[in-house]
Amino acid sequence: MTKQIRLNAFAMNTVGHLSPGLWRHPRDQATRYTDIHYWIELAKTLERGCIDGLFIADVLGVYDVYGDSPDSALANAAQVPVNDPLQLVPAMAAATRHLGFGVTASVSFEHPYPFARRMSTLDHLTQGRAGWNIVTSYLASGARNIGQDRQLDHDQRYALAEEYLQVCYKLWETSWEDDAVQADRKDGVYADPRKVHGIHHEGTYFKVPGFHLSEPSPQRTPLIYQAGASSRGRAFAAAHAECVFVAAPSKTVLRKQVADLRAAAVTAGRAPDDIQILEQLTVIVAPTDEQALALLREYREYASAGGALTLMSGWTGIDFSRYAPDQVLREVPSEAIRSAVEAFTRADPSRTWTTAEIADYCAIGGDGPVLVGSAKTVADQLQEWVQETGVDGFNLASAVAPETFVAVVDLLVPELQARGLFKRAYAPGTLRDKLFGRGDRLAAPHPVAALRRDARR
Amino acid sequence: MTKQIRLNAFAMNTVGHLSPGLWRHPRDQATRYTDIHYWIELAKTLERGCIDGLFIADVLGVYDVYGDSPDSALANAAQVPVNDPLQLVPAMAAATRHLGFGVTASVSFEHPYPFARRMSTLDHLTQGRAGWNIVTSYLASGARNIGQDRQLDHDQRYALAEEYLQVCYKLWETSWEDDAVQADRKDGVYADPRKVHGIHHEGTYFKVPGFHLSEPSPQRTPLIYQAGASSRGRAFAAAHAECVFVAAPSKTVLRKQVADLRAAAVTAGRAPDDIQILEQLTVIVAPTDEQALALLREYREYASAGGALTLMSGWTGIDFSRYAPDQVLREVPSEAIRSAVEAFTRADPSRTWTTAEIADYCAIGGDGPVLVGSAKTVADQLQEWVQETGVDGFNLASAVAPETFVAVVDLLVPELQARGLFKRAYAPGTLRDKLFGRGDRLAAPHPVAALRRDARR
Numbered sequence: 001m002t003k004q005i006r007l008n009a010f011a012m013n014t015v016g017h018l019s020p021g022l023w024r025h026p027r028d029q030a031t032r033y034t035d036i037h038y039w040i041e042l043a044k045t046l047e048r049g050c051i052d053g054l055f056i057a058d059v060l061g062v063y064d065v066y067g068d069s070p071d072s073a074l075a076n077a078a079q080v081p082v083n084d085p086l087q088l089v090p091a092m093a094a095a096t097r098h099l100g101f102g103v104t105a106s107v108s109f110e111h112p113y114p115f116a117r118r119m120s121t122l123d124h125l126t127q128g129r130a131g132w133n134i135v136t137s138y139l140a141s142g143a144r145n146i147g148q149d150r151q152l153d154h155d156q157r158y159a160l161a162e163e164y165l166q167v168c169y170k171l172w173e174t175s176w177e178d179d180a181v182q183a184d185r186k187d188g189v190y191a192d193p194r195k196v197h198g199i200h201h202e203g204t205y206f207k208v209p210g211f212h213l214s215e216p217s218p219q220r221t222p223l224i225y226q227a228g229a230s231s232r233g234r235a236f237a238a239a240h241a242e243c244v245f246v247a248a249p250s251k252t253v254l255r256k257q258v259a260d261l262r263a264a265a266v267t268a269g270r271a272p273d274d275i276q277i278l279e280q281l282t283v284i285v286a287p288t289d290e291q292a293l294a295l296l297r298e299y300r301e302y303a304s305a306g307g308a309l310t311l312m313s314g315w316t317g318i319d320f321s322r323y324a325p326d327q328v329l330r331e332v333p334s335e336a337i338r339s340a341v342e343a344f345t346r347a348d349p350s351r352t353w354t355t356a357e358i359a360d361y362c363a364i365g366g367d368g369p370v371l372v373g374s375a376k377t378v379a380d381q382l383q384e385w386v387q388e389t390g391v392d393g394f395n396l397a398s399a400v401a402p403e404t405f406v407a408v409v410d411l412l413v414p415e416l417q418a419r420g421l422f423k424r425a426y427a428p429g430t431l432r433d434k435l436f437g438r439g440d441r442l443a444a445p446h447p448v449a450a451l452r453r454d455a456r457r
Numbered sequence: 458m459t460k461q462i463r464l465n466a467f468a469m470n471t472v473g474h475l476s477p478g479l480w481r482h483p484r485d486q487a488t489r490y491t492d493i494h495y496w497i498e499l500a501k502t503l504e505r506g507c508i509d510g511l512f513i514a515d516v517l518g519v520y521d522v523y524g525d526s527p528d529s530a531l532a533n534a535a536q537v538p539v540n541d542p543l544q545l546v547p548a549m550a551a552a553t554r555h556l557g558f559g560v561t562a563s564v565s566f567e568h569p570y571p572f573a574r575r576m577s578t579l580d581h582l583t584q585g586r587a588g589w590n591i592v593t594s595y596l597a598s599g600a601r602n603i604g605q606d607r608q609l610d611h612d613q614r615y616a617l618a619e620e621y622l623q624v625c626y627k628l629w630e631t632s633w634e635d636d637a638v639q640a641d642r643k644d645g646v647y648a649d650p651r652k653v654h655g656i657h658h659e660g661t662y663f664k665v666p667g668f669h670l671s672e673p674s675p676q677r678t679p680l681i682y683q684a685g686a687s688s689r690g691r692a693f694a695a696a697h698a699e700c701v702f703v704a705a706p707s708k709t710v711l712r713k714q715v716a717d718l719r720a721a722a723v724t725a726g727r728a729p730d731d732i733q734i735l736e737q738l739t740v741i742v743a744p745t746d747e748q749a750l751a752l753l754r755e756y757r758e759y760a761s762a763g764g765a766l767t768l769m770s771g772w773t774g775i776d777f778s779r780y781a782p783d784q785v786l787r788e789v790p791s792e793a794i795r796s797a798v799e800a801f802t803r804a805d806p807s808r809t810w811t812t813a814e815i816a817d818y819c820a821i822g823g824d825g826p827v828l829v830g831s832a833k834t835v836a837d838q839l840q841e842w843v844q845e846t847g848v849d850g851f852n853l854a855s856a857v858a859p860e861t862f863v864a865v866v867d868l869l870v871p872e873l874q875a876r877g878l879f880k881r882a883y884a885p886g887t888l889r890d891k892l893f894g895r896g897d898r899l900a901a902p903h904p905v906a907a908l909r910r911d912a913r914r
Contacts (some may be wrong), residue, residue, distance in 0.1 A: 002646060013578070015640075015647055016647070020646070023640075023647065024642040024643075024645055025642075026642070031640055034581035034582065034672075034674075036547050036548075036550060036551045036582045037551060037580075038663045042553060055717060060570075060574070060670065061569055061670075062667065062668075062670070068896075069650075070650065070653075071650035072608075074647070074648040074649075074650040074653055075647060075648065075649070075650055076644045076645075076647065076820045077648065078648035080648075080670065081579065081638075081648070081670060081671050082670050082671075083574065083578040083581060083670075083671055084574055084575045084576075084578040086543075087543060087544060087546070087578050087579060088494050088547065088574070088582075089544070090545065090547065091493075091542045091547045091548035091551045092552075093493060093548075093583075094493045094494060094548045094551075095650070109567075109568065109571050110566075110567055110571070111566065111603045112603070113517075113602045113603050114517055114566050114567070114603070117517070117539075117540065117541055118544070121470070121540040121544050122541075122544060124491035124540060125491065125492075125493045125544060125545075125548075139666055143666050144666055145570045145666065146568045146570050146665075146669045147568070147664040147665070148572070174613040181474075181538075183488055185480075185481040185482075185483070186481075188481055188532075188533075188761070189532045190473070190480065190531070190532060190533065190534035191531040191532065191534065191537075191538070192531075192532070193527065193531040193532055195464065196527075196531055203700045206604060207604040208602050208603075208604070209601055209602065210519065210598055210601065210602045211458035211519075211521070213517065213518075213537065213538060213539050213540075214539075215491075215539055217491075245723075245771075252578065259530040302642070304645070316843040396756055404735060409721060411520050
């Protein structure tokens with residue numbers, strides 16, 4: 001059988017996620033983000049197209065590097081205002097049966113004891129369709145607002161994230177034995193106290209003696225997502241993640257990232273395909289190539305260069321407002337900015353990038369590529385991406401919400417299905433079981449398995 | 458017009474809320490608490506009966522005072538396992554149009570900056586039907602699990618709660634001006650940066666310079682609930698709360714509590730009826746008095762004395778496992794326990810209370826009274842409670858879930874409506890506007906109004 005492509009939809013509880021400016025498009029509905037029915041409709045659309053999951057990004061802070069001010073982010077609705085992603089999910093789960101849900105949460109804002117309960121609740125209410133995208137870093141503006149004048153340095157951040165995850169794993173996996181909940185109305189014992197255990201965690205950052213407040217959910221540990229680009233981040237993802245998001249600007253760059261990640265998984269004692277890798281893409285698909293190109297031209301009329309550079313400045317820490325639109329960025333005498341545009345240059349070493357070209361690139365779909373064409377054209381391209389890079393699938397951002405996703409479901413999905421590249425029906429079971437076909441729970445060689453084994457002794 | 462009675466339903470994202478043991482009843486469905494459809498059905502039932510709101514309690518900890526162990530709580534499902542209440546609400550809001558939703562959250566577990574965003578998100582997704590029950594204290598077991606060996610003392614707790622609330626008020630009320638969000642597709646400005654302000658909060662416990670991440674929700678500040686029993690708690694409630702929950706064992710005790718609260722509101726510069734007071738009650742209603750009494754007898758067969766004393770021990774800090782069932786508690790040489798049973802003794806000074814009688818009292822409906830009878834009988838009693846105490850309404854707990862609520866909606870509500878004591882349709886607007894009829898926003902003399910005025914200068 002041909003390898004099946006994974007498709008995720010990528011969204012955020014905000015107006016302008018990765019295409020700032022496009023909220024001005026007459027058909028864009030992202031300004032309905034505070035309406036729960038908007039999200040329920042989206043979930044139903046995605047499930048109609050057998051999309052594997054909806055992944056909801058989050059930031060707890062503001063993009064204020066551009067112009068040293070949050071003004072551009074506010075005016076462009078560039079990921080601000082931004083609401084809590086978690087509360088959207090149970091309502092969408094109630095209206096669907098199979099769609100998975102990934103939610104971003106940073107290890108920096110909430111103690112793992114209440115956080116672990118939130119995720120267990122989510123996994124219960126979705127009947128095992130919950131995923132957690134672990135974020136180890138955060139915007140400086142977010143840190144300041146919880147009273148931290150300085151962020152932890154890079155290595156400390158990963159040490160804290162590692163311990164945070166250990167606390168969560170212990171609560172999720174070792175606190176309640178499989179048969180602790182008896183719920184036997186006759187003998188009158190809901191949970192057998194002998195089978196519920198305090199985790200006795202005493203670490204550098206956290207001290208948690210007690211047991212988990214939630215009974216075991218279908219997956220116990222939610223599906224673990226990660227998006228780590230640095231070498232330390234890659235090692236973290238290789239050790240823990242089941243799905244990894246990347247946003248490579250070209251197949252050449254992606255092929256190397258995929259190879260590096262799979263090698264890192266092996267170094268961490270796991271199999272190369274224990275991690276599914278999803279490339280961030282925006283797909284603009286229409287009945288014909290011409291119509292798709294016309295759609296892209298139409299979209300570009302609403303794109304915001306300022307919004308795009310605001311996001312880019314936040315991601316890189318470089319204030320792009322300081323460079324003229326026609327400034328060739330490789331010529332800027334700054335190590336930081338050369339490193340920031342290096343990925344773009346690597347994608348195509350024959351060309352240079354000006355500020356305006358970077359803005360143009362990021363204005364639709366953020367830092368991921370845009371594919372444009374008929375379903376046949378785009379399916380051809382996706383097949384090439386998979387064949388040439390070894391990537392497992394794609395994390396699809398929207399240009400116009402939800403129009404981009406509706407077109408994917410109505411046009412692209414049937415073409416991929418006809419080619420045998422995409423499922424016609426969901427597999428049964430939890431999100432983890434649907435994606436890996438090995439049951440509901442994290443299994444060896446994932447470190448959770450050893451933790452569980454040790455706890456049983 | 459006769460004064461309208463307010464009716465709230467009282468629940469918790471757990472198996473055994475206030476009637477531990479009753480989950481064993483063949484018709485009880487509380488073990489479905491992890492099923493989002495269970496909650497959606499409940500919300501629809503309540504809205505069918507024009508119930509004002511569903512109030513979801515929460516604890517982040519375990520009742521481990523009884524027998525110095527969590528074993529009894531686990532076996533009896535006495536508020537453990539317990540899941541996050543917040544995630545239930547948007548799904549219920551999507552299935553209803555008018556029902557309000559109150560959610561308990563302690564000021565001790567999450568920083569106000571991310572917490573304020575959670576509540577704004579909730580108010581957005583419910584279209585202005587969100588309430589927050591502010592809890593200032595917590596179980597010692599919860600404190601230990603977030604690495605705090607000692608809780609703050611009583612006064613410090615209220616000082617922290619006061620500052621926490623100030624931070625939230627500033628984020629909700631003063632950060633975004635009313636016309637900050639323009640969402641004008643033509644001029645391309647989503648939010649006018651000149652109308653979004655950092656709150657520059659620098660206090661004893663919190664330092665929050667930035668602006669709120671959420672744009673203004675329909676109510677901005679969610680409806681403020683509180684349940685404060687101590688004199689410091691009463692002052693806090695009198696200053697901030699719009700609805701106060703009490704659980705008096707008798708009309709005599711309740712009358713004094715209501716009078717004290719209204720007097721405290723006046724001391725705080727507010728009007729006596731700026732606070733709506735709801736007495737916790739469990740109502741067992743059936744077509745006839747005989748059938749209701751038979752139902753109560755049937756329920757009592759499933760009640761758990763151990764579960765009841767586990768809750769009571771947690772609430773009072775006294776280990777009731779140390780006293781024999783026939784021990785008259787007034788004779789125990791302990792100041793603490795005499796003070797704990799004082800409320801019961803005040804309710805009826807002519808009698809004494811044994812451990813078994815306390816257990817019996819609390820086994821159905823926890824620390825609130827139980828009213829039993831036909832709709833006519835119960836309506837008569839509720840009318841007496843309102844007339845003799847000045848209370849505004851009732852916070853109804855369930856014995857068998859959701860059977861108790863279904864009976865209230867099908868039998869009691871029509872009787873109250875026929876008497877002109879209960880609305881036949883919801884008022885329009887947000888939860889606050891429905892309850893007070895003065896608009897969506899907190900108005901003077903509530904302290905928020907002054908804060909808003911000062912910010913405008």
